[in-house]
Amino acid sequence: MILPHNPPESTELRELRDDRSAGSAVYRSYHRLLKNHWLGNGACWTVIVPDDGNPLTLTEIGDRLSGGESHVAQKTARPVNAFPGDEAWAVLVGRSGSVTELFEYGFHAAFPPVLPRLSEGGRAYSVHWNVNGNNRIAFAADGELLLAVDAMYPGSWTHEANLAHWPELTAMAPHFRWRNGKSWRAASLATIELTTGCRLSQEWLEQERPHLTGQRWGSAARSPSVTVRVKPVRLPESHPRSTARRMQALTRAARPARRRTSRGSSRCPGSRWAGGGPASGRRCRRRR
Template identity: 40%
Template sequence: MTDGRSAFAEVFSHYRELLRKEPWLETAVCWTVVVPHEPRPFSLADLGARVSGGTPHEAHEAAPLEALPYFDGVHPMSAAPAGPAVVLFENNGFLGSLPEVLRRLSRDGRVCGVYWNVEGDNRLSYAADGRVLVNLDAMFWDEWTGDDFAVLEPELRAMTDLLAGDEDDWQAAAMTVVELVTGVRLTAEWLSGAHPYLTFRWPLATEPPSPEELSAYRNNPEVKLRDAVRAAPESRQFTALTHLAALLATRFRLGEIPVVRDVLVDLASGRRAGAQRAVELREQLVAPLAQEAFTNDDDDDADDPSFEQDPAWQRMQAGIALQIAARGPKGAALTDVDIPMVFDAYHHAGLALGDDWPAVRETVRGILSGTDA
């Protein structure tokens, strides 16, 4: 067994070695991993439709990276399953980093990826349920603010801790984040193998969705919950967050931690966590849970995405949900800018609760809508 810090360092060491063995990776790459909520992989046809947004594209049989076409405006993308997840890889590409593509790929799942090119442009991204939640410049990690860490608190914090002593290895650190978030490892063996691939023509679709897509989007339970958050008065939002926090504290045995008990009292009283409480939550709740979650047995398979069923990982997600819930709603009149931070507590609660989340989600929506009586 290793502690959490050692687990982060092992992954970091893997990507530093991979970049040393495959120096072409340092020039320009786009590596994107899609993890569906349901334990089933997306089909190649579905991936093509999501990336393209409906514009012309083609699916192809397996081929090595060096055989993919890079001419006449063709944009190739390898697409290979990794358990229920899918690895998308572009050598000198960028499609997987586009916000509209991330939104489409993350419907019914989560997406994390890294992109950089020879000019220094880069992005470390995370999207879930059709929303881009993290979109950061990985090269200037030392300029991130406290809010930048909220959604991926342990993973991004681990990245900055690792770079404190190796600041030039930001690419390896960003790749470390992708593995920590998705459970999928990129290896030299994968890069040298043959994989199915897709080809696209630029530009991809950015127009509004069709009526059918819009209807499906509006009927998505996560979207309905988000709409309920947007419409609820502040008092109901506090009630919903209090209910959720108490449930998570009980289900995952977090109530024994003093700072969690303080948060439950604060939320029940309609009080938001201040700066000091935020620090306490990070140091006393999320950091220890992350250490437990990322502690690996020697025989663990780092390529196995089933880590989402790991009780320690789920408990960490519950801790992150509590950390974000402690901030309370932003105010009575929520804007589209405010909604993501408020809603992220529910997103992480869903990851923690797994199959139990749909029933809890409906209870929360009833509280927000005033129909729970």
């Protein structure tokens, strides 16, 4: 009997299979972490990787977060106690070798100009979400924003010019498809771990860490309603994550959508129902 011949697996296919297997394992670990966890209500996780291997000092981190505005190094705190309170922002700082890890409940580090500032002399990866599902996963390098996309809709990433420069995000895209039962939050955290080697674990969340706060937004992060537009940039093939200084990160405030009404609407323009809507027979009362 002649047995079928199976050609040897190429190195490229083997590496791709191993990467997908590793990515699935990391994804499952975050899926377990987020299940019934307070993290699901809102968090921002940012990891900074320096090119020269020298970690940022706490002073350098504070200066980049504040944009030169005043900030305070508070006593160490655990994430469950690191709410901004009366401050504009509050960020916990961790380290893994030369890599810096930032955790917060807001979105201060996730948007321009803060994320590009954090990436100066290296790379910065960030994901944030809130209880309403507003989110952004982003990547900046050498002071330039390269990519910022909505983690809930990986299908919309197709036309992002710089997507190829974050291969780990591309490889993990199937795990972002929440309509297929996947967790885009777990996929976002897994993507950053696969890129940087830094894990946000329950142990990390239980430890006390340096705690930076600032009283002014200054030229800090924009609101989550901001639409970030990034110019495409042609990068050298020899260094896929290097950036061209020509690229500029552009932001503009998103205009609030106008409320539209129709003849069959349950609300009258500039008014409110006394109760029960039009079917109740009550008249529409004008707002004063």
